[in-house]
Amino acid sequence: MTMNRFDNGDVLVVPLSHFRRSDLALAGGKGANLGELSQAGFEVPPGYVITTAAYDLLLQKNNLQARLTEAIGSFDPDRQDAAAKVSQQIQSLLHEISIPEQIIDEILKAYRQLDEGAVAVRSSATAEDLPEAAFAGQQETFLNIVDERALLDAVRACWASLWSERAILYRARQNVEQNTVKLAVVVQKMVPAEIAGVMFTANPVSGARDELLIDANPGLGEAVVSGMVTPDHFTVDKRSRRVKEQRLGRREVTIRSKAGGGTEQVTLIQGAADTGTLPLQAIHKLSQLGIDIERHYGSPQDIEWAWVKDETKTGRFFILQARPMTALPEPLPPVSGPMRMIIPVLAEMWQTRPYPLDTTTFTGTVERAIGNFLVTMIGRSAPNPDEMLLEEDGVVVQFTPPQLHPSPSMLVMPWIAMWRTRHYDPARWEADPLLAELIVQARALERHDLRSFTWTQNIETLHESLAWIPRVMELRERYFPQALLGLGGLSLLLALARRRDRFGVLTSGIKTKTTETNQALEELATQIRTDPVLRDLFQRVEARDLGAELKASQDGQAFLKRFERFLDQYGHRETALTISQPAWKDQPDNVLAILKVLAETELRKIQHEEAWQRTRDELLANTILGTRLLRKRFLKSLNNARAFFQIREDTHFYVTLVQPTIRRVSLELGGRLKQADALDKAEEVFHLRLDELQTFGRQWPPSSEVVTQIRELVARRKARRESLANKPMIDPRLLSVTSGAQAGEDVLLTGTSGSPGMARGPAKIVNDVSEFGKLRPGDVLVAPVTNPAWTPLFQRAAAVVVDAGGAASHAAIVAREYGIPAVMGTMNGTKELKDGQWIRVDGSHGLVLKDEEMK
Structure with missing residues (x-):
C-alpha cells in the first residue's frame, strides 16, 4: 500500500485499520504494524494515525525545514554535548510554533469519531520497529489523554520527541541519516487493562526459537516496558504451549489510569504477589496469539499486549504493538553433558582472546596435546580441538563447542587404556624418569642465548619447545586412567557407605x-x-x-x-x-x-x-568401608583419587615451564622485525602466525615488499581484533547452561559450586594481575577468571566469586585447599557487583547473595 491510495497523497489523518506494514513512510513503524495486525484479524484497539504528511505540513507552514537542516548539519557525534545542544534547539522550535488549523481540525474530527473517550497517544517514527533496529523507547508515549487540549499537547510533544537527545544519539549509532526521519502519531482508544506486559516469540537470551517468553504485571504495560517492576515471568514451550518455567515477580508498583487524565503509580499491597497474574488458560491463549503473529510476519516478534477480564476463562487480549525482535542470537548448538563440564575449564584457559601466534605455538599445542590424550581415552570419538576456535584471517572470532562423535570405540577404549596403564601407579608418578628428563630439557631451553642465534636457530628453539609439551602430556596418559578409576571407585564406595558428603574433605589437603x-x-x-x-x-x-x-x-x-x-x-x-x-x-x-x-x-x-585423615579414619572405624572386604579397595581408590588432583595440577605446572621461553623467542623475532621497520613494536609479532614467521625470516633483512606485506597483515589483524573487543570469545550462554543454581529475592548471582561453605565480606573487583594490590584481608575476591597465578590471593580472601570456570577449575581446587567458599561461572559478577558492596557467598549452592555491612 503506498501513499497514492489515500486521496492523492494529501492525507493528514487516516484510520489505523487502513494501513499495512508497507506503509512505513506514511504511518511510521508502529502505525504500519498495528494497521497490518488489524487487517489480519488480530484485536487492536481502534484508532487513527496522524501521518507524516501532517508532520511535513507542520514544518512547511512554519518554514522550519531549512532551520532543522542547519541544526542537524552542526551535529558532531564525537562531541560529548553536541546531541543535547541540537535537541534543545530543535525541540524549542517545535514547542514555539503553531499547529496549522487544517491539522488541528483533522485531529479533533477523528478524536470525536472515537467518542472523545480516553486515548493513548504514541509516537510512530519512520525509523522505528525495523528488523535491524527496534528504536524501542526512543520517542514519547502519553496514556489516558481525556480532552482535546491535552490531545493536541500530547501530539506536539510526540513530534518534539523525534528530536530528543537519546533519539538523536540512537540514530547516530545505527547510522540512520538524521535528515530523513519523520514522525507519525498513533491515537487509539485507551484499553482499561487489568494486566499488561510484553511477549517475545523467541528466547531473546538463548536464541531458542521453540520458546516463548511472557512478562506480565497488573495495570498498564508501561511499568513492564520501562523496567520499573520485576514482573511475573513465564517461559512457554511453543509446540505444546506448556509453561516450562514460572517466576513470580515482585510487582513493586502498578501503573493505572487516573480520573481526570494521565496515570498514577500505586504501590503493591502486601501479599498481593503470592499468586500469578495471568490465569493458565489466558497464558495458553496469549501464547497462541504470539505464535500466530510470528507466523503472519514470518519472523520472531516483540509484542506488547493488554488483558481485560470478561465472562470467559481466557479473558480478552488486545495487541498494542508488534515489531521484529532485534539482536536475536542464533540458537545454541546442542551441548553434550561432558562438554558442559569442560566448557567452564576452557573459559578459564582463555582469559583473553588468543593471538595468531598463540594459536600456532603454545596455546594450540596444549589444546592438541589434550585432544590426543582424549583420543587415547575414548578413541576417535573424542572432540577435535582444531574445531574449537573459529578464525577469520588468523584472528580468533569465537569458540565453538567441539562435538563428540559417538562410536562403539567409546565403550572399548577406556578399558584398553586402563589395561595398558595398569602397571603405572598414580601415587608414584613423580618418580617417573620421564619427569626428571623433561625438567632438565626445559631448563636447557631456557638457557639458550637467543640474541646470538640466527633467525633459523630461534625458530628451531620454538619447535623444540613445542615438541616438549606433548611429552609432558604423556605423563597424564600413563597415570590418569588409574587415577580416574580411583576417582570413580571412591565415589561409588562413598555412595555405598552413604557418606557421599565426605568426598570433598577426602580430596582436600593435597600437596601440589x-x-x-x-x-x-x-x-x-x-x-x-x-x-x-x-x-x-x-x-x-x-x-x-x-x-x-x-x-x-x-x-x-x-x-x-x-x-x-x-x-x-x-x-x-x-x-x-x-x-x-x-x-x-x-x-x-x-x-x-x-x-x-x-x-x-x-x-x-x-x-x-588433618581433616582428610580424620575423615578417612572415621570411615574405616564406623562404616562398611573398614570391613575386610572393602578396606583395601577403599584405601587404594582414595590414594589414586587424591593423586588425580595432584597429577592434574602438577602436569599443568610443568607444561608451562617452556611458556616464558616461547614468549622470549617470539619477542626476540619481533624485535628484529621492528629493527627492519616491519613492526612498530616487538609485541606486534603476536599478530603473526608461526608459519609466517618462518617464511618472513628466510631472507634477512627482509625486502621492502615483505616489510609492506607484514605491516598490512598486522594492521588488518589488529583492526579485526579491535572490532571484537566487546564480543566475548566464549558465548556467555554456553556458560549459563552449566549452572544449576536457582535465583531468589536476595540472590545477586548464580553459578556453580567451586568450594563449599558460607562467608561474607566486601566485594573487591580484581580484573587482572595488575590489580592484585587492591585486595585486602577479609575481602571477597571477585574476578573475571583465575588460574594458578591468582591463587596466592586466596590465602587472604574471605571467599572467591569468578565469572568463568567450574568445579574442576584450578581456582576451585585451590579454594577447597584453603577452605574458603567459591562460586564459579557467574558470567557477569565483575559487572554486576561493585567494589565495597557487602555480599554473602554460598559456595555449597553456587549463590552470591545480598548482605549488610558488619557494624
Whole structure:
C-alpha cells in the first residue's frame, strides 16, 4: 500500500485499520504494524494515525525545514554535548510554533469519531520497529489523554520527541541519516487493562526459537516496558504451549489510569504477589496469539499486549504493538553433558582472546596435546580441538563447542587404556624418569642465548619447545586412567557407605606445585612482615615502585636475591595460557604486588591435612568401608583419587615451564622485525602466525615488499581484533547452561559450586594481575577468571566469586585447599557487583547473595 491510495497523497489523518506494514513512510513503524495486525484479524484497539504528511505540513507552514537542516548539519557525534545542544534547539522550535488549523481540525474530527473517550497517544517514527533496529523507547508515549487540549499537547510533544537527545544519539549509532526521519502519531482508544506486559516469540537470551517468553504485571504495560517492576515471568514451550518455567515477580508498583487524565503509580499491597497474574488458560491463549503473529510476519516478534477480564476463562487480549525482535542470537548448538563440564575449564584457559601466534605455538599445542590424550581415552570419538576456535584471517572470532562423535570405540577404549596403564601407579608418578628428563630439557631451553642465534636457530628453539609439551602430556596418559578409576571407585564406595558428603574433605589437603608455590610466597611474605626495614618499605611504597626501592637498600638487595631464586623456580607461572600474556618472571612487579597483600597479615591456619585423615579414619572405624572386604579397595581408590588432583595440577605446572621461553623467542623475532621497520613494536609479532614467521625470516633483512606485506597483515589483524573487543570469545550462554543454581529475592548471582561453605565480606573487583594490590584481608575476591597465578590471593580472601570456570577449575581446587567458599561461572559478577558492596557467598549452592555491612 503506498501513499497514492489515500486521496492523492494529501492525507493528514487516516484510520489505523487502513494501513499495512508497507506503509512505513506514511504511518511510521508502529502505525504500519498495528494497521497490518488489524487487517489480519488480530484485536487492536481502534484508532487513527496522524501521518507524516501532517508532520511535513507542520514544518512547511512554519518554514522550519531549512532551520532543522542547519541544526542537524552542526551535529558532531564525537562531541560529548553536541546531541543535547541540537535537541534543545530543535525541540524549542517545535514547542514555539503553531499547529496549522487544517491539522488541528483533522485531529479533533477523528478524536470525536472515537467518542472523545480516553486515548493513548504514541509516537510512530519512520525509523522505528525495523528488523535491524527496534528504536524501542526512543520517542514519547502519553496514556489516558481525556480532552482535546491535552490531545493536541500530547501530539506536539510526540513530534518534539523525534528530536530528543537519546533519539538523536540512537540514530547516530545505527547510522540512520538524521535528515530523513519523520514522525507519525498513533491515537487509539485507551484499553482499561487489568494486566499488561510484553511477549517475545523467541528466547531473546538463548536464541531458542521453540520458546516463548511472557512478562506480565497488573495495570498498564508501561511499568513492564520501562523496567520499573520485576514482573511475573513465564517461559512457554511453543509446540505444546506448556509453561516450562514460572517466576513470580515482585510487582513493586502498578501503573493505572487516573480520573481526570494521565496515570498514577500505586504501590503493591502486601501479599498481593503470592499468586500469578495471568490465569493458565489466558497464558495458553496469549501464547497462541504470539505464535500466530510470528507466523503472519514470518519472523520472531516483540509484542506488547493488554488483558481485560470478561465472562470467559481466557479473558480478552488486545495487541498494542508488534515489531521484529532485534539482536536475536542464533540458537545454541546442542551441548553434550561432558562438554558442559569442560566448557567452564576452557573459559578459564582463555582469559583473553588468543593471538595468531598463540594459536600456532603454545596455546594450540596444549589444546592438541589434550585432544590426543582424549583420543587415547575414548578413541576417535573424542572432540577435535582444531574445531574449537573459529578464525577469520588468523584472528580468533569465537569458540565453538567441539562435538563428540559417538562410536562403539567409546565403550572399548577406556578399558584398553586402563589395561595398558595398569602397571603405572598414580601415587608414584613423580618418580617417573620421564619427569626428571623433561625438567632438565626445559631448563636447557631456557638457557639458550637467543640474541646470538640466527633467525633459523630461534625458530628451531620454538619447535623444540613445542615438541616438549606433548611429552609432558604423556605423563597424564600413563597415570590418569588409574587415577580416574580411583576417582570413580571412591565415589561409588562413598555412595555405598552413604557418606557421599565426605568426598570433598577426602580430596582436600593435597600437596601440589600450586600449594608449594604459594607456601614459598608465604615464606617471602613472612620475611617482609618480620623485618622492620622491609615491612616499612612494602607498606609505604606502591607495588610498581617496589623493585627500584628494594635495589636502593642493602636489606632490599638481599631480599631481591631470594626473590630471584623464587622466580627461577616458580616464575613460569602463567597469567593466561597464552604467550602473548607475560608470566610472573616477565613482570615481577605483579608478584611484588601479591607479596604486598600477603605481608599485611599472617596466614590463617588451615587444618585440611588433618581433616582428610580424620575423615578417612572415621570411615574405616564406623562404616562398611573398614570391613575386610572393602578396606583395601577403599584405601587404594582414595590414594589414586587424591593423586588425580595432584597429577592434574602438577602436569599443568610443568607444561608451562617452556611458556616464558616461547614468549622470549617470539619477542626476540619481533624485535628484529621492528629493527627492519616491519613492526612498530616487538609485541606486534603476536599478530603473526608461526608459519609466517618462518617464511618472513628466510631472507634477512627482509625486502621492502615483505616489510609492506607484514605491516598490512598486522594492521588488518589488529583492526579485526579491535572490532571484537566487546564480543566475548566464549558465548556467555554456553556458560549459563552449566549452572544449576536457582535465583531468589536476595540472590545477586548464580553459578556453580567451586568450594563449599558460607562467608561474607566486601566485594573487591580484581580484573587482572595488575590489580592484585587492591585486595585486602577479609575481602571477597571477585574476578573475571583465575588460574594458578591468582591463587596466592586466596590465602587472604574471605571467599572467591569468578565469572568463568567450574568445579574442576584450578581456582576451585585451590579454594577447597584453603577452605574458603567459591562460586564459579557467574558470567557477569565483575559487572554486576561493585567494589565495597557487602555480599554473602554460598559456595555449597553456587549463590552470591545480598548482605549488610558488619557494624
